Amino acid sequence: MIPVTLQPTLGMPAQPLTEAEHVSLRDVVDFIRKEWLIIGLCVVTFTVLSVAYAATALPTYTAEARLIIDTSQSRLVLQEADSVSLAMESARVDSEVELVKSRSIALAVIEKLGLVNEAEYNAEPGLLTRIRRSIKAAFEDMPSIEGNEVDARLRGAMGAYAARLGVRRLGQSYVLEISYSSSSAARAAQITNAIVDAYIAAKVDSKAEAARRGAKWLEGRLDELGTQANQAAAAVEQFRTSQRLFTSRTDGPLADRELRDTSTQLQAARGESSRLKARLDAVDAILRSGAISETMDADIGETPVLTTLRQRLLDARIRQADLSARYGPDGAAPSAVAAEIEQIREEMRSELTRLRTTYKLELDTAERNRLSTDDTLEQMLDQAGEASVQYVRLAELESRASTFRRMYELMLQHFTQTVQRESFPVSDARIVTPAVQPFTPSQPKTTLIVSLGVVLGAVLGVGAALMRRALAPGVTSRRQIESRTGVPCLAVLPRPGRLAALRAWMRGRELEEDAFRAVLAAPQSEFSRALAEAKTSLDIALNEKRPMVLGITSVNHDAGRAQISSNLALLYAAGGASTLLVDADRLHSGLTQEMESVEDGEGEERSVIGRSVTETGDGIRFVSLADLTGKDAHRVPTYLKLALREAAGIYDVIIVDLPPLKEAPDARAICAGLDGLLISCRYLRTPVADIAGALASLAGSPTRFRAVMIDGALEGSSVG
Numbered sequence: 001m002i003p004v005t006l007q008p009t010l011g012m013p014a015q016p017l018t019e020a021e022h023v024s025l026r027d028v029v030d031f032i033r034k035e036w037l038i039i040g041l042c043v044v045t046f047t048v049l050s051v052a053y054a055a056t057a058l059p060t061y062t063a064e065a066r067l068i069i070d071t072s073q074s075r076l077v078l079q080e081a082d083s084v085s086l087a088m089e090s091a092r093v094d095s096e097v098e099l100v101k102s103r104s105i106a107l108a109v110i111e112k113l114g115l116v117n118e119a120e121y122n123a124e125p126g127l128l129t130r131i132r133r134s135i136k137a138a139f140e141d142m143p144s145i146e147g148n149e150v151d152a153r154l155r156g157a158m159g160a161y162a163a164r165l166g167v168r169r170l171g172q173s174y175v176l177e178i179s180y181s182s183s184s185a186a187r188a189a190q191i192t193n194a195i196v197d198a199y200i201a202a203k204v205d206s207k208a209e210a211a212r213r214g215a216k217w218l219e220g221r222l223d224e225l226g227t228q229a230n231q232a233a234a235a236v237e238q239f240r241t242s243q244r245l246f247t248s249r250t251d252g253p254l255a256d257r258e259l260r261d262t263s264t265q266l267q268a269a270r271g272e273s274s275r276l277k278a279r280l281d282a283v284d285a286i287l288r289s290g291a292i293s294e295t296m297d298a299d300i301g302e303t304p305v306l307t308t309l310r311q312r313l314l315d316a317r318i319r320q321a322d323l324s325a326r327y328g329p330d331g332a333a334p335s336a337v338a339a340e341i342e343q344i345r346e347e348m349r350s351e352l353t354r355l356r357t358t359y360k361l362e363l364d365t366a367e368r369n370r371l372s373t374d375d376t377l378e379q380m381l382d383q384a385g386e387a388s389v390q391y392v393r394l395a396e397l398e399s400r401a402s403t404f405r406r407m408y409e410l411m412l413q414h415f416t417q418t419v420q421r422e423s424f425p426v427s428d429a430r431i432v433t434p435a436v437q438p439f440t441p442s443q444p445k446t447t448l449i450v451s452l453g454v455v456l457g458a459v460l461g462v463g464a465a466l467m468r469r470a471l472a473p474g475v476t477s478r479r480q481i482e483s484r485t486g487v488p489c490l491a492v493l494p495r496p497g498r499l500a501a502l503r504a505w506m507r508g509r510e511l512e513e514d515a516f517r518a519v520l521a522a523p524q525s526e527f528s529r530a531l532a533e534a535k536t537s538l539d540i541a542l543n544e545k546r547p548m549v550l551g552i553t554s555v556n557h558d559a560g561r562a563q564i565s566s567n568l569a570l571l572y573a574a575g576g577a578s579t580l581l582v583d584a585d586r587l588h589s590g591l592t593q594e595m596e597s598v599e600d601g602e603g604e605e606r607s608v609i610g611r612s613v614t615e616t617g618d619g620i621r622f623v624s625l626a627d628l629t630g631k632d633a634h635r636v637p638t639y640l641k642l643a644l645r646e647a648a649g650i651y652d653v654i655i656v657d658l659p660p661l662k663e664a665p666d667a668r669a670i671c672a673g674l675d676g677l678l679i680s681c682r683y684l685r686t687p688v689a690d691i692a693g694a695l696a697s698l699a700g701s702p703t704r705f706r707a708v709m710i711d712g713a714l715e716g717s718s719v720g
Helices: 025-034 036-056 072-078 086-100 103-113 127-140 152-164 185-242 254-289 304-327 332-423 446-471 478-485 498-506 515-521 526-541 561-574 590-596 630-647 667-673 688-697
Strands: 061-069 165-169 175-182 429-433 489-495 548-554 579-583 606-608 611-615 621-624 653-657 676-682 705-714
Touching: 025 036, 036 446, 061 086, 061 185, 086 165, 086 175, 086 185, 103 152, 103 185, 152 165, 152 175, 175 185, 185 332, 185 429, 254 332, 304 332, 478 489, 478 688, 478 705, 489 526, 515 526, 515 561, 526 561, 526 676, 526 705, 548 561, 548 667, 561 579, 561 590, 561 653, 561 676, 561 705, 579 590, 579 630, 590 621, 606 630, 630 653, 630 667, 676 688
Parallel strands: 489 705, 548 653, 548 676, 579 621, 579 653, 676 705
Antiparallel strands: 061 175, 061 429, 165 175, 606 611, 611 621
């Protein structure tokens, strides 16, 4: 059972709803079921239009070719080793995409293939295009077409060419995909290959032209550098000659070599002086000590005379020792030998004196030579200090001359490479996949167009249905009634919708429906269950009061009021309650007409205020006040009050079918004697404002319980 909010009197605040206020999947399904006709009409319309377009559109074929930007070829030929950053390479590839789309390539292809003479590229511009061109020419002071570089036909051909051309980079690779669309598959492949050829030719021509301009500039720069290099070399030689800064190929500058030689001579002179002084000192020491013998120090030097004397002295001493051993030391022979020894020593002293004089002279000469060499070295060192400054200047001039020479050689190398590039230009793009004739058209894409038509139709259909729902003033949900009026909505009574009727028609039978006896004909239907829940809610709200007088009315006619009254009476009768159904709607006697067609039961005949009570075979009693005429027709409220007072002692439940509140103002007077009042409203038809106004008009009524029921919702729907 669906929980409802019960409110015994008008004016009390409505209790919170127990159902969550959100759009569920069932709500979406209900919306589609209710609005399927609008949505389906839009879907069918746009699907038919998309199929018609796909069937009548001119087929278009697209041919594709792929190029790769290969920088390694040029570097291999020209021996270039310059590294380029990844960002520069990416920007270069993107620039190549724009180059393929450039005006020069387009003109080359159009001229080569004669596209300007083809009808496909010379379509007359539309009215809007001509108006736009006229306005643009008027405000921007554009030159006339005749004064432009190309005529109108060429402009049209270039516009059609640009619209059919597609160029894109494949990911982050160096591959470019060039595509072209045409109404002819063969023509599409031919134009695509022509674009590729024109692009490669343009690259080769641009490289050759750049090489020619570079060679011309390098030639002038090479002459200038050659002159500067020669002038720098001449300045070096002139400065070297003027400053006498001569150099040897092996030993470097001559001054440095002379300085090294003089330093060597000074070292030799100092060594010679030291050697002679040592000999002189040794001779002086011997002469002063008188230690002249055959074993004198060899550092005094050797002469032939001194060597002979030393040998004679040694021999004499040997003879003296031998004679002394034979004849004794005082003999004549030893004495003679001793005299000879003394004579030899005197000769040796004379020779040492002569050597001392010689050594003295040689030492003086060596000292003079040493001093002279030392002075020469000091002078050369002073001169070398002055020359070092000139050598720095010379080194600067030589460095400048060497720099100019290297620049000249490098420029000469570049000039040679540029001449080679001019004579052998290489494109840095090559064909990976040439364009071939496509077998299937690329446009129109039938599946995509039809799918888009279906989706667009569905979107527009849903939008139209939502707009219709938003603009509809009728009630759409229980929450809407309870929030706007402050009274509970007991039930939403569904009715078989258009979809059920369509299914019944497709099955070849009529939709069986007895609206006045639906609870008996189909007790398990959604309508029967919803009305049974409403009955239970009424009993709870009124504490199962007996006798209970219920009035059922509506704001306008055709709100299912009579059917609700009949079925609710049948439910009470089926539950064992003695039920009286009263038709008090003198404006619309639908309930009376329906009851006249029902077979009478076999119960006891009764009457109320003189009106005959009919007992139907379904267990309910029925009395009609709708057939009153003349003056009695205006006294229905009075008769009804009397009838209710009389019937209250006989029947447990009295259900009164009241006229619409808008059409019969006296219905408000009738409500004074009711225990409960149910207002029936039509789903999506009865404005909520009218319901609120009707309830407001009943604000002073003593009716214990007032509620609303929504009638006419689709079966299976959820109106929250």
